[in-house]
Amino acid sequence: xxxxxxxxxxxxxxxxxxxxxxxxxxxxxTSKEEIVLRLFDLFRHAGYEGVSIGDISQATGLGRSSLxxxxxxxxxxxxxxxxxxxxxxxxxxxxxxxxxxxxLETRIDAMLAAVHRFYRGGAAPCLVASMLLSRGxxxxxxxxxxxxxxxxxxxTQSLEREGSSKAEAAERATAAIVGIxxxxxxxxxxxxxxxxxxxxGEARKTLLDRG
Amino acid sequence: xxxxxxxxxxxxxxxxxxxxxxxxxxxxxTSKEEIVLRLFDLFRHAGYEGVSIGDISQATGLGRSSLxxxxxxxxxxxxxxxxxxxxxxxxxxxxxxxxxxxxLETRIDAMLAAVHRFYRGGAAPCLVASMLLSRGxxxxxxxxxxxxxxxxxxxTQSLEREGSSKAEAAERATAAIVGIxxxxxxxxxxxxxxxxxxxxGEARKTLLDRG
DNA sequence: GTCTATATAGGGATAGAC
DNA sequence: GTCTATCCCTATATAGAC
Numbered sequence: 001x002x003x004x005x006x007x008x009x010x011x012x013x014x015x016x017x018x019x020x021x022x023x024x025x026x027x028x029x030t031s032k033e034e035i036v037l038r039l040f041d042l043f044r045h046a047g048y049e050g051v052s053i054g055d056i057s058q059a060t061g062l063g064r065s066s067l068x069x070x071x072x073x074x075x076x077x078x079x080x081x082x083x084x085x086x087x088x089x090x091x092x093x094x095x096x097x098x099x100x101x102x103x104l105e106t107r108i109d110a111m112l113a114a115v116h117r118f119y120r121g122g123a124a125p126c127l128v129a130s131m132l133l134s135r136g137x138x139x140x141x142x143x144x145x146x147x148x149x150x151x152x153x154x155x156t157q158s159l160e161r162e163g164s165s166k167a168e169a170a171e172r173a174t175a176a177i178v179g180i181x182x183x184x185x186x187x188x189x190x191x192x193x194x195x196x197x198x199x200x201g202e203a204r205k206t207l208l209d210r211g
Numbered sequence: 212x213x214x215x216x217x218x219x220x221x222x223x224x225x226x227x228x229x230x231x232x233x234x235x236x237x238x239x240x241t242s243k244e245e246i247v248l249r250l251f252d253l254f255r256h257a258g259y260e261g262v263s264i265g266d267i268s269q270a271t272g273l274g275r276s277s278l279x280x281x282x283x284x285x286x287x288x289x290x291x292x293x294x295x296x297x298x299x300x301x302x303x304x305x306x307x308x309x310x311x312x313x314x315l316e317t318r319i320d321a322m323l324a325a326v327h328r329f330y331r332g333g334a335a336p337c338l339v340a341s342m343l344l345s346r347g348x349x350x351x352x353x354x355x356x357x358x359x360x361x362x363x364x365x366x367t368q369s370l371e372r373e374g375s376s377k378a379e380a381a382e383r384a385t386a387a388i389v390g391i392x393x394x395x396x397x398x399x400x401x402x403x404x405x406x407x408x409x410x411x412g413e414a415r416k417t418l419l420d421r422g
Numbered sequence: 423g424t425c426t427a428t429a430t431a432g433g434g435a436t437a438g439a440c
Numbered sequence: 441g442t443c444t445a446t447c448c449c450t451a452t453a454t455a456g457a458c
Contacts (some may be wrong), residue, residue: 133344185340185343189343264450274425280423
């Protein structure tokens with residue numbers, strides 16, 4: 001498995017040079033945020049149990065000692081930080097636009113653009129789906145399901161502001177997210193990214209239809 | 212993680228008593244099909260890397276030696292057999308009804324009933340989604356994505372017989388399966404099985420709407 | 423077929439020097 | 441902060457007796 005870059009960096013993240021970069025990983029490691037981004041990519045692709053410290057060391061270019069320096073709690077710590085990062089990123093880029101005081105269409109399109117970026121056009125799996133697999137067997141205590149819950153809730157509230165009843169808004173919000181999550185699975189299973197693109201379009205229709 | 216029964220047994224599977232049943236697992240093991248059913252449950256819930264031989268031994272009540280007797284190829288062998296089982300079950304219970312010469316509504320309802328049973332009303336994850344996680348890193352050579360591909364193709368053909376164009380039939384078939392797969396993820400993430408039930412209803416509408 | 427015992431590798435994690 | 445070396449546990453898999 002290669003270690004693709006997430007391209008989820010914020011403008012605020014000024015990369016700094018890291019002298020530790022040495023051997024058999026694709027490119028130089030950088031800031032702590034960059035490290036977290038690579039961890040995020042690993043966990044979303046392989047789940048908690050599917051990622052080894054060796055994988056992480058290779059993907060980041062950091063030795064074991066460095067990793068345990070940044071994450072004293074070990075692998076569980078890393079996973080929790082990754083979930084926290086996802087929560088922050090989701091809130092900043094996907095949910096925040098939904099709370100703005102702009103037309104519904106503008107809000108939805110902003111959300112969908114962020115979603116497209118977040119999942120790399122359907123090429124990157126959902127962290128929640130990947131981390132759900134080991135729930136109950138792993139030492140990760142972060143609330144992964146809460147990411148989906150927050151997303152549904154915020155989207156529901158955004159639709160309610162347009163006059164929909166709470167029940168109908170919740171139904172549409174849920175349906176849209178169900179379609180996105182399902183498209184990620186199916187697109188990867190049959191290796192057809194157009195399925196994800198199509199699903200985003202369907203979600204848009206679901207959310208805007210006589211909004 | 213408990214070891215729930217799949218309730219996917221065929222009528223043809225006559226359970227036979229197995230003397231090896233001994234210690235700390237929920238109920239007596241039985242035929243080889245019963246063993247595969249338990250493996251299926253383990254892999255769908257935890258993925259390939261998330262299941263250990265110890266887990267399997269406990270869930271089946273079989274010692275390591277017995278497991279390697281039934282599956283000489285070890286864990287990879289077990290996973291491949293499980294994927295093969297899923298393929299056979301899917302074909303027999305989900306796809307076969309779609310090929311029958313009965314009204315479309317009858318075909319779709321038969322498929323949905325089987326799907327409901329297959330996923331235990333949304334409580335059981337999709338094997339494909341779980342096994343996709345380790346693809347490329349594990350020794351499983353079975354084509355897990357092929358399960359989804361076959362499903363889409365058979366459903367598409369079933370819709371085409373009703374006069375839909377191939378393109379539209381494929382779109383609807385894909386959308387229905389996307390909704391089902393997504394509902395499994397979301398339902399488990401937010402722990403609301405009604406989301407899965409609702410998704411089956413939506414799939415039905417998608418597939419039958421002016422079919 | 424199943425058991426006990428074991429081989430071998432890889433996992434996560436830590437110690438202590440630098 | 442990073443390195444080297446190491447500890448300890450678990451994992452898969454096998455051998456050989458019954």
